[in-house]
Amino acid sequence: MTDSTHAGRPVRLAVDAMGGDLAPGPIMDGVACALRADKALTVVLLGDHDVVTMFADVHDRCEPHPTTEVIAMDEHPASAVRSKKDSSIVVGCRLVAEGAVDGFFSAGNTGAMTAAGTLVTGRIKGVARPAIATVIPTPGPPTILLDAGANADVKPEYLLQFALMGSAYSTAALGVKEPRIGLLSIGSEETKGSQLVIEAHELMKDVPGFIGNVEGTDITSGVVDVVVTDGFTGNVALKLMEGLSKTLFKELKTAMTSGAASTMAAAVLKPKLAALRDRLDPDATGGAPLLGVNGVVLIGHGSSGERAVTNALRVGAAVVRNDLVAHIRDAIAASSEA
Amino acid sequence: MTDSTHAGRPVRLAVDAMGGDLAPGPIMDGVACALRADKALTVVLLGDHDVVTMFADVHDRCEPHPTTEVIAMDEHPASAVRSKKDSSIVVGCRLVAEGAVDGFFSAGNTGAMTAAGTLVTGRIKGVARPAIATVIPTPGPPTILLDAGANADVKPEYLLQFALMGSAYSTAALGVKEPRIGLLSIGSEETKGSQLVIEAHELMKDVPGFIGNVEGTDITSGVVDVVVTDGFTGNVALKLMEGLSKTLFKELKTAMTSGAASTMAAAVLKPKLAALRDRLDPDATGGAPLLGVNGVVLIGHGSSGERAVTNALRVGAAVVRNDLVAHIRDAIAASSEA
Secondary structure: OOOHHHOOOOEEEEEEOOOOOOOOHHHHHHHHHHHHHOOOEEEEEEEOHHHHHHHHHOOOOEEEEEOOEOOOOOOOHHHHHHHOOOEHHHHHHHHHHHOOOOEEEEOOOHHHHHHHHHHHHOEOOOOOOOEEEEEEOOOOOOEEEEOOOOOOOOOHHHHHHHHHHHHHHHHHHHOOOOOOEEEEOOOOOOOOOOHHHHHHHHHHOOOOOEEEEEOHHHHOOOOOOEEEOOHHHHHHHHHHHHHHHHHHHHHHHHHHOOOHHHHHHHHHHHHHHHHHHHHHOHHHOOEEEEEOEOOEEEEEOOOOOHHHHHHHHHHHHHHHHOOHHHHHHHHHHHHHHO | OOOHHHOOOOEEEEEEOOOOOOOOHHHHHHHHHHHHHOOOEEEEEEEOHHHHHHHHHOOOOEEEEEOOEOOOOOOOHHHHHHHOOOEHHHHHHHHHHHOOOOEEEEOOOHHHHHHHHHHHHOEOOOOOOOEEEEEEOOOOOOEEEEOOOOOOOOOHHHHHHHHHHHHHHHHHHHOOOOOOEEEEOOOOOOOOOOHHHHHHHHHHOOOOOEEEEEOHHHHOOOOOOEEEOOHHHHHHHHHHHHHHHHHHHHHHHHHHOOOHHHHHHHHHHHHHHHHHHHHHOHHHOOEEEEEOEOOEEEEEOOOOOHHHHHHHHHHHHHHHHOOHHHHHHHHHHHHHHO
């Protein structure tokens, strides 16, 4: 993450202490670690009164903001957001809307975060649908994939906006000056793909950095900085990658630990494999922003632990300091005028 | 592949000697190997006169069938199939339609194979759209994924038929008695997913073996025997798996061969890793059938070499002996009556 230009600019991030399968313990550990790493970071901690006040009491630059409700992982997103006004997710998104914080992170219900980000924080003017952008490791610099699951059904115009927003995120979060953008399809020719993709390709032709269609192999090859797709395909791809990496490492372990000579050889290689595994771990980024809303809203994996939270807050502070939201606003405004 | 019950039943398969990036050499090597392995197999070799007659002259149970045209890998599928009536792809599909052979394999232009299979071999009565079924390795028995790319845009009714056809293929090719079928989505609840998937879920409820929605992680987990999806998502998933496996093994190699101790340790583990890589290699199956046409039409990867061709012909002979087409015909007929 390139935050060097603005390192030190004070940033206030709200964090949902109640969100995710492991909350609150490992979430708080991640907050503590992030506060130690970034001396210009202040965290506003949302959640159960006792939990957040106790933690804030013993940590500098940490303010408690008790909330009385929790949206569970399996609740229906839109109705939960409507009915639970004092839930940590709704309050966090409201604090962003009010400008009381620069951003908000939760590892809670992804659908509820998407709904609250869209309805409570609110969309940037001109944005049709916010999209979740996720960072995919490649052998070189990482690639941004969006939409990772906010919109199962999209229109060609949405994909055009995803391209603009993804490009702004690539610059703000990863420091890529002129991001190369690819449209995910099933053939590189512009006539290949679904009707949706063929129409989107036509709309995207004038987008700076657009290199045309890319295929499934290109998601992890590093050939582009931004891969644009609908939230159905993007979510399937993301979960497939997680599943396949896990399966491969498991099989690798089995292959490597059968037989004495292998076990010894495996011990030598263990640190290197751990480093590779680490790099492929989704926790290395930790938070996926909901792009297109009026503020930095970061969604964590349900299984987010200390490392994921620490990294999510690092990404959050970086994109705040690099004015991500202003860049998206400008890109969407320029595109509407064109 | 379970072909034990009918082993020995004579099978005639046509093979496109001109199809694929490596043709004809490695294709012929694969044919030779398949003929050695299966004494009840006869191959009808399609392609350039000199190539096919010379090969047939020196191999038992191999008949030359010269063709005068070739559809290139990058030609427009439908127009190539219409204009090149004496191409190996069109002739192969016609031989299947005429009952002159039991099946046809080509590693050539996938789009042209799909078009020729649909138009020349012809659809099974009641089938709306043929689909490409591919075998995905998992830690346990493999999973069938379809559609792998024949139909970028589908309707809920097509997905229902894909489920029935994929189930029949799972039984005929892999010997699974009661295949478990999953509908690929972005959440396990039946209300989750795109409009297409939500409607397809409703239609599929009464399909024997249907267990509901599965997610991207489940493509490689082995939790179902058949994963049903549209040809856009299926093709992206397939290519993503190929790309990710390749990237991971490459990074693994780099990690393992930096430093003397690592290099020695890696040498010990090499055979085991090779076995794992082998199992994940798409060539282990070699041919993906176009399900829903009136015969066995198998499509190979463009990069198919000897091993892929040998395995494709093994799969081809197995599904002929296990009456795949008759089972699909019955399943579609039963579904139309329901």
